[in-house]
Amino acid sequence: MQFTIAGNGNMAWFLGQKLIQSGHTCNGIYGRNKAAVTALAGALQANVLDNIQELTKADVCIIAVTDTGIPEIGAQLHNTKAVLIHTSGTTATSALGNTSENTGVLWPVYSILKTGFPQHRDIPVAWEANTEHAGQIIQEIIKSFSDKAFPANTTQRQWLHLTAVIANNFTNHLVALCEEICTEQQLPYDILLPILRQTFERVMTVPAKNVQTGPAKRGDLPTIERHLNMLSAHPEWHQLYKSITASIENMYQQGHTETDLNR
Numbered sequence: 001m002q003f004t005i006a007g008n009g010n011m012a013w014f015l016g017q018k019l020i021q022s023g024h025t026c027n028g029i030y031g032r033n034k035a036a037v038t039a040l041a042g043a044l045q046a047n048v049l050d051n052i053q054e055l056t057k058a059d060v061c062i063i064a065v066t067d068t069g070i071p072e073i074g075a076q077l078h079n080t081k082a083v084l085i086h087t088s089g090t091t092a093t094s095a096l097g098n099t100s101e102n103t104g105v106l107w108p109v110y111s112i113l114k115t116g117f118p119q120h121r122d123i124p125v126a127w128e129a130n131t132e133h134a135g136q137i138i139q140e141i142i143k144s145f146s147d148k149a150f151p152a153n154t155t156q157r158q159w160l161h162l163t164a165v166i167a168n169n170f171t172n173h174l175v176a177l178c179e180e181i182c183t184e185q186q187l188p189y190d191i192l193l194p195i196l197r198q199t200f201e202r203v204m205t206v207p208a209k210n211v212q213t214g215p216a217k218r219g220d221l222p223t224i225e226r227h228l229n230m231l232s233a234h235p236e237w238h239q240l241y242k243s244i245t246a247s248i249e250n251m252y253q254q255g256h257t258e259t260d261l262n263r
Contacts, residue, residue: 001140004028004055004082006073007064008036010112011087015062015141016044017117022144027058031065056080056099060137062087062106063096071095083137089161092154093128104129104138107157108146111168121145126152126160177237209251216248 001024005012008031016026026046031037034048041048052073055061060083063073070086074097077084083102086095089109096103109124123146129135142149152160175196182189202211215223224245231238 001025001060001137002027002058003060003062003141004030004049004058005040005062005064006030006052006055007062007069008033008040009064010114011108012062012064013040013043013114014112014117014145015064015087015106016040016046018145019141020044024144028054030055052076053078056082058082060085060141062141067091071097074099083134085134085138085141089126089157089164093130102129102131102134102137104134105154105157106138106141107152107161109160109164121147124148124150126150126157128153128157177240181237212248212252214248216245217252219249 001019003019003024004027005016006029008029012029012031016029020026026041026044028047028049029037029041029044030049030052031040037048040046049055055073056077061077061080063070063084063086065073065086067088067090070088070091074084074095077097077099080100081102082100083104084096084100085104085106086093087106087108088095089107091105093103093105105126105128107126109126110118112118125142125146125148127135127138127142127149128151129138139149178192179189181187182192202208215221215227228238228241231241
C-alpha cells in the first residue's frame, strides 16, 4: 500500500514508522514546517511534497494535523481516488469535504508521544469509514500497530475523547500538582509512586466507583477543611480540591453543602 501524510507531529511519526515497518511505502510528506517535514520524510525514506495536490498520489492520504487544520487540508485537495482519512477523536468525517468518495477516521485511544512510542499492540483504535473500500484501507493501517480495532461513529468518538481527556490528561495534571506540592514542601515525590501504582492496578480489575477511598468518600469534613486551608496560597488548587471533593460527595451522596466547604 502506498500512502502520503499531511503533518509532522507525534501521530504522523508514529503511523508513518509503523506502516513502513509493515512493508508499506510512503510517497511523500506535506506540511508547513519544512524542517520538521524534511526530518520525517528522511526517516520514512519519502519525498518532501511542495504541492499539496501531491498528497492524493497514493492509495491513502493520512491527514495527521490539528482538528482545525483538517477542513483546511480537505478544502484544498482536488477530486481524487485516494482514500482520505484523518486521525482526530473529535472531528467528523465530513470535515474532509467532498474531495474523495472514500473517507474515514482512525483514532488511537492512546497518548502518542515521539519521546516514547508504544512498542506493544495493546492500543484500542476507533475507526469510521463511509465506504467498504475506505474501511478495508483503514483496518489495514491499524493492523500495522494494533490488534484492537473497533468501529465508532462521530458521536461515540467524541464521548470517548471526553473520557480519555479526563482519564489521561486530567489525571496527569493532578499528578503534576502533587509533584509541585512535594517540591514546595521539600518532600520526596517518589513516596507517592506506590499508591499511584496501587490506584491504577485496582481500576484495571474493579470498577473505580467500588474502590473509592479518602475523606470525601467517608464524609470527613474536618480533614477536608484542613486540606483546603493548606491550599489557601494556591487559589486554583484550592478550587480544584473543592470541586473534586464535591463531585465525590455527590457520587456517594454524603450530603455536604457548598456552605460546609466554605467554612
